Amino acid sequence: MIASTPLEAFYYWEKNSPDQPFLRQPLPGQWKIYTYKQAGIEIRKVANALKALHLAPQSKIAILSKNCAHWIMADLAIWMAGYISVPIYPTLSATGIQYIVEHSEAKAIFIGKLDDFGKQRAAIASSVHKISFPFYGPNEGSLWDDLLNTSPLAESPLPAAIDIASIMYSSGTTGTPKGVVLTFGAFDFVAKSLAKNLYIHKPEQFFSYLPLSHIAERSYIEMLVFYSGSTISFTESLDKFGDNLREVQPTLFGGVPRIFAKIQEGVLLKMPQQKLDRLLSIPIVSWIVKKTIRKKLGFSKTHLIVGGAAPIPVPLLTWFAKLGIEIREVYGMTENGGYSHGNHGTTVKIGTVGKPWPDIETKFTAEGEILTKHAGLMLGYYKDEESTRQSFTSDGFLKTGDKGIVDADGYLTITGRVKDQFKTDKAKFIAPAPIEMKFTSNKDIDSICVVGMGIPQPIALVVLSGLATGKSKAEIVEGLQATLDAVNATLEHYERIEKVVVLSESWTIENGFITPSLKVKRHEIEKVHAASYIDWYKQKDKILWS
Known part of the structure; x- marks a missing residue:
C-alpha cells in the first residue's frame, strides 16, 4: 500500500478491499458491521454535508463521544471536508468541554455515545453547529442519519503532509489542558513506523475501548487500522466489556495499568491465588488452565498485547506472564504521537518500557529528563507559543517531562515526572512514582498517591481494591502493615x-481524581487532603482509616 496520509490509506482499502469489515459496533443483541465500502459511503455523505456548512478551510470540528463506529467515521469525514478534528474526552465536565470548544474555536461538534449529556449540554454554545450520532441517545442539532440523504462526496481529497490533522487536548494530570497540534505527516510517520516495528502487515482484529481522544488509542488503534486494512470492534458498555472482549477475541489488545489490574482482580475473585498457583504447578493441568483463562478473558487469538500510559507494576506483569500472557510495555506521549520506546522484537524486559524505536533519536538532560526527536512530533501547542518554545530544545528535541534511566542493555525505565517531586519539611526531595510502584504488590490496593509536603516523612494515601471487599479490617491492616x-x-x-x-x-x-486515561491527579488529591497531612502524621497508628 502506498499512502502519505491516514486519509489516503483509508481510500486504498475502500477501493481495494471494499467488502472487508472495517467497523463492528455492538448494539443490544447484535453487531452492526460496516465494510470499508459501506463506511466510505456514509463518510463521504457526511463530508459533503460538512462542506455545505461553508466553513473556512481548516476550521475545527470537535468530537464528543465514547468510542464507537461513528467516532471513526466522523474523524474521516472531517478530514475529507478539509477541516481539523478536535477530540474531547467523553467524561469531561461541562467546564472542561466548554474550555476546549472555545479554545479550539470549534465551529461544529459531533455528539455521540455519552453517559450523561444532560450535564454537558450547557458547555456547547448555541453558535456551534451540532451533529448527533445515531443509536446512542442525544438528538441535538442535525442528525447523522439525516445527513445520509445528501449525495456522497465524489472526489477523494488529499491533504498535504504538513497540513494539520488534529488538535488533541491532553487529559491533564496538572493544570489546564493544552492543545497538541499534530499534522497528517506526523500521524503517517507514527502509523507506518508502528506497523513496521510491530510486524503488522495484514488485516488484524482490534478491540477499541480506551478513549480515542487519547493518543495511545489514536495511534495504536485508529491509525494502525487505517494502515493495515484491519477491523475495529468496539465495546457496548462498561458492563458488557468482558462479554464483548470474549466475543471478539482480538488479535491485538492494548491496555493501561488500571485495566490489567482489574482483569487480574476479576480472575482472582473467581479463582483465589493459592488455588491458581496449585493448578499451575501441575504440568498438563497448567496448560489447560492457562488456555481456558486466556479464552475466557478474550485473549485466545491475541498475539500482541501492549501496555502503556503509565508503568505497569512488575508483579502484575509477572502474574500475567505465568498465564502465558505477555504484555509489552511501550512509552510515548501526545506530543510525540505516542511514539518513543517499546519492548519490540523478540526480547521483552519486564519492568522497562523497552528500547527506542529504530527510527527516532533520544537523549537525556543532566537531570535525567528524556528527550525525543522524530518526524512525528507535534508542531506545538495551539495558541500557546511560550509553552511550545519551552517544550523543545534548541536542536529540536522534545522535552518529555519524564525522567528515566537506561540499563546496560539499552532498556528504559521511567522513574517519574520532573515536576512530581516534592520536598518534605526536612528539605528532602522525594520522587513518589518509584515508591508507589513498590506498594502495588499488595492486591488490596487499587490506587495510591505518595505525598508529604509540610511533614517530616512522606505518607501514602490509598484506595482499596475490590479484592479487599471480602476481608476484615484486621486482615487488611495486617496486609498493609506487612x-x-x-x-x-x-x-x-x-x-x-x-x-x-x-x-x-x-x-x-x-x-476528578483520575484522568480519562486513568492516571491519578496528584494535584487534585493534594488540594482535598493536604490540610490533613499533619494530623495524620501525628497519630499513633501506622495504618489509618479516613
Whole structure:
C-alpha cells in the first residue's frame, strides 16, 4: 500500500478491499458491521454535508463521544471536508468541554455515545453547529442519519503532509489542558513506523475501548487500522466489556495499568491465588488452565498485547506472564504521537518500557529528563507559543517531562515526572512514582498517591481494591502493615513512608481524581487532603482509616 496520509490509506482499502469489515459496533443483541465500502459511503455523505456548512478551510470540528463506529467515521469525514478534528474526552465536565470548544474555536461538534449529556449540554454554545450520532441517545442539532440523504462526496481529497490533522487536548494530570497540534505527516510517520516495528502487515482484529481522544488509542488503534486494512470492534458498555472482549477475541489488545489490574482482580475473585498457583504447578493441568483463562478473558487469538500510559507494576506483569500472557510495555506521549520506546522484537524486559524505536533519536538532560526527536512530533501547542518554545530544545528535541534511566542493555525505565517531586519539611526531595510502584504488590490496593509536603516523612494515601471487599479490617491492616515494612526496608531513611491512610472515597474520573486515561491527579488529591497531612502524621497508628 502506498499512502502519505491516514486519509489516503483509508481510500486504498475502500477501493481495494471494499467488502472487508472495517467497523463492528455492538448494539443490544447484535453487531452492526460496516465494510470499508459501506463506511466510505456514509463518510463521504457526511463530508459533503460538512462542506455545505461553508466553513473556512481548516476550521475545527470537535468530537464528543465514547468510542464507537461513528467516532471513526466522523474523524474521516472531517478530514475529507478539509477541516481539523478536535477530540474531547467523553467524561469531561461541562467546564472542561466548554474550555476546549472555545479554545479550539470549534465551529461544529459531533455528539455521540455519552453517559450523561444532560450535564454537558450547557458547555456547547448555541453558535456551534451540532451533529448527533445515531443509536446512542442525544438528538441535538442535525442528525447523522439525516445527513445520509445528501449525495456522497465524489472526489477523494488529499491533504498535504504538513497540513494539520488534529488538535488533541491532553487529559491533564496538572493544570489546564493544552492543545497538541499534530499534522497528517506526523500521524503517517507514527502509523507506518508502528506497523513496521510491530510486524503488522495484514488485516488484524482490534478491540477499541480506551478513549480515542487519547493518543495511545489514536495511534495504536485508529491509525494502525487505517494502515493495515484491519477491523475495529468496539465495546457496548462498561458492563458488557468482558462479554464483548470474549466475543471478539482480538488479535491485538492494548491496555493501561488500571485495566490489567482489574482483569487480574476479576480472575482472582473467581479463582483465589493459592488455588491458581496449585493448578499451575501441575504440568498438563497448567496448560489447560492457562488456555481456558486466556479464552475466557478474550485473549485466545491475541498475539500482541501492549501496555502503556503509565508503568505497569512488575508483579502484575509477572502474574500475567505465568498465564502465558505477555504484555509489552511501550512509552510515548501526545506530543510525540505516542511514539518513543517499546519492548519490540523478540526480547521483552519486564519492568522497562523497552528500547527506542529504530527510527527516532533520544537523549537525556543532566537531570535525567528524556528527550525525543522524530518526524512525528507535534508542531506545538495551539495558541500557546511560550509553552511550545519551552517544550523543545534548541536542536529540536522534545522535552518529555519524564525522567528515566537506561540499563546496560539499552532498556528504559521511567522513574517519574520532573515536576512530581516534592520536598518534605526536612528539605528532602522525594520522587513518589518509584515508591508507589513498590506498594502495588499488595492486591488490596487499587490506587495510591505518595505525598508529604509540610511533614517530616512522606505518607501514602490509598484506595482499596475490590479484592479487599471480602476481608476484615484486621486482615487488611495486617496486609498493609506487612507491605509498608517491606517497602520501607528498600528505601532511604528520608524516603520511608510514615503512614498509610486508607481513604473511604474512591478516585474516579467523575469526581476528578483520575484522568480519562486513568492516571491519578496528584494535584487534585493534594488540594482535598493536604490540610490533613499533619494530623495524620501525628497519630499513633501506622495504618489509618479516613
